[in-house]
Amino acid sequence: MGRPEGLAELMVFYCEECTAFLGCCGMDDEGYFDALVRMFEKALKAISKLDSELQQSFVERMERVRQPGHNYGYGVGDDMDDLMVRYGFGEE
Numbered sequence: 774m775g776r777p778e779g780l781a782e783l784m785v786f787y788c789e790e791c792t793a794f795l796g797c798c799g800m801d802d803e804g805y806f807d808a809l810v811r812m813f814e815k816a817l818k819a820i821s822k823l824d825s826e827l828q829q830s831f832v833e834r835m836e837r838v839r840q841p842g843h844n845y846g847y848g849v850g851d852d853m854d855d856l857m858v859r860y861g862f863g864e865e
Contacts, residue, residue, distance in 0.1 A: 777819065777822055777823055778823055778827055780819050781816065781819040781820050781823060781827075781831055782831075784812060784815050784816035784819055785816050785820075785831055785834050785835060785838075787812050787816070788809065788812055788813050788816055788835065788838045789834065789837070789838060791805075791808075791809045791812070791838075792809075792837075792838045792841060792842075795841070795845065796841065801846070803847055806845055806846075806847045806849050807847075809842075809849065810849060810852045810853065810856075813835070813838065813839075813852075813853055813856060814856050814860075816831075816835060817835065817856055817857065817859075817860040817862065818860065820832060820835070820860070820862070821860045821861065821862075828862075832862045835857070835862070836857075838853070839853040839854065839857060
């Protein structure tokens with residue numbers, strides 16, 4: 774409790790589970806996609822506050838969430854790309 778890496782873990786796990794759900798069930802719900810992108814940003818914000826040696830594994834996991842985001846529509850993948858750049862984990 775109260776550990777920043779624990780909060781980052783919880784948020785990244787949420788994003789992973791959303792992506793897994795979309796992979797097996799599919800969905801066309803803009804509200805669901807918006808929630809995923811909002812949590813994606815919160816996770817990146819939490820990760821950015823961690824020491825650099827802790828960040829790498831979280832960033833790799835977020836990349837695995839980001840990649841299929843381009844298949845969802847509603848600009849999800851583009852939003853995730855922009856967020857990765859904004860928080861210093863992606864390339865422009």
